[in-house]
Amino acid sequence: MKNNNSIIHTAKKTILTESNAIANLAKLIDANFENAVKFILASKGRVIITGIGKSANIATKIVATFNSTGTPAIFMHAADAIHGDLGNVQEDDVVICISKSGNTPEIKVLIPLIRNYGNKIIAITGNIDSFLGKNADFTLNTFVEKEACPNNLAPTSSTTAQLVMGDALAMCLLELNNFSSKDFAKYHPGGALGKRLYLRVSDLVKENQIPKVAENDTIAKVIVEISEKRLGVTAVLKEDTIVGIITDGDIRRMLSKSTDIQSFTAKDIMGKNPKTIDKDAMAIEALETLESNSITQILVVDKAHKYVGVIHLHDLIKEGIF
Structure with missing residues (x-):
């Protein structure tokens, strides 16, 4: 041998x-x-x-x-x-x-x-x-x-x-x-390769619920919204315009400093200027944005920059993009 x-x-x-x-x-x-x-x-x-x-x-x-x-x-x-x-x-x-x-x-x-x-x-x-x-x-x-x-x-x-x-x-x-890559996508509609070439953010976001709270909503309402919509995040809106984002991590960090949730509102703990992506963008672009910013969720908007929903890294993993 x-x-x-x-x-x-x-x-x-x-x-x-x-x-x-x-x-x-x-x-x-x-x-x-x-x-x-x-x-x-x-x-x-x-x-x-x-x-x-x-x-x-x-x-x-x-x-x-x-x-x-x-x-x-x-x-x-x-x-x-x-x-x-x-x-x-x-x-x-x-x-x-x-x-x-x-x-x-x-x-x-x-x-x-x-x-x-x-x-x-x-x-x-x-x-x-x-x-x-x-x-x-x-x-x-x-x-x-x-x-x-x-x-x-x-x-x-x-x-x-x-x-x-x-x-x-x-x-x-x-x-x-x-x-072109678009032609290639026509011949490769199945599997991760095809999805990278044709799957759009809009195809993913429509399957998810749309978590949202107002900037003056209580933390209790924020917690309920994040829990019910099961995406680990919620957008914070002011008159239908995105002004911030709250993740379950933000909730944990707040509770580590104070358990008096009655004294806080959404705008007190939200992250400002959240990352967004257009619903017509390719799903692979969403993945690149998540990776480059070390985040797991991103808010989705339309051409008028109106809030549409959220996609999570898990959505991309499920589709084989990641």
């Missing part, structure tokens, strides 16, 4: 071998890459991405990246393609074929069939002199000197290179399509 030093050495060697392969990949970007990007951009169809073995696994990830960044794509397994799935390829589609060797039997059968349909082929291959490399319209070179596998057999550096080449294509297309 290997000792810990040997395990760490192998891990570092793997990472460095693959990182060197990726660094070298930048030197292989040429006019073929540029022309391939331009062709996909001008195409009226989809991008069909195919491969076999580990290359097929990489193809599925590249498909996912394309779809999430505004370039419609579908996966087609090279083996299944020659047994019926070739019907996925439509007239205006562009086919990206991924293969390290470029000479597998399935690829040699598939490529002529695609060319007969008149579709353009983009090759991602580690062997530009292969059958695939020579029969593609655009050939993207993903040559690696060696795999991270000590036997130089298991696809490691080569599949990483394929993946990075796919990412490079996707990012170029994203920029050329002016694909």
Whole structure:
């Protein structure tokens, strides 16, 4: 059994071998890459991405990246393609074929069939002199000197290179399509990532009660309001205008100095000039404000700066924003 030093050495060697392969990949970007990007951009169809073995696994990830960044794509397994799935390829589609060797039997059968349909082929291959490399319209070179596998057999550096080449294509297309964070949000509505991009303060505040007291209200009323509304805070208003804020911490600090709550009113213990946020702001902005000011609640206002309610750090945690 290997000792810990040997395990760490192998891990570092793997990472460095693959990182060197990726660094070298930048030197292989040429006019073929540029022309391939331009062709996909001008195409009226989809991008069909195919491969076999580990290359097929990489193809599925590249498909996912394309779809999430505004370039419609579908996966087609090279083996299944020659047994019926070739019907996925439509007239205006562009086919990206991924293969390290470029000479597998399935690829040699598939490529002529695609060319007969008149579709353009983009090759991602580690062997530009292969059958695939020579029969593609655009050939993207993903040559690696060696795999991270000590036997130089298991696809490691080569599949990483394929993946990075796919990412490079996707990012170029994203920029050329002016694909913005708003567009990204449309394709990622679920989960924390999507919520960071589309969830607004108004979506959160509407779920909460609206704690408020007048500046001359008694401390007893303040305590009841904070307790009933369960947000740990209340706004202090004067003629519907925010003049202060009281937190449960303010109550505790007051009681530590005096238990004679009858002699105090809301304006005596409120914090003045409280932090506020517009209801139309993004929820992520609310989180940034809370964090930068080391607070857990913030008052929400509308465009006229009228009080709308409160959002709590717990609201953001519940939605997965935090």
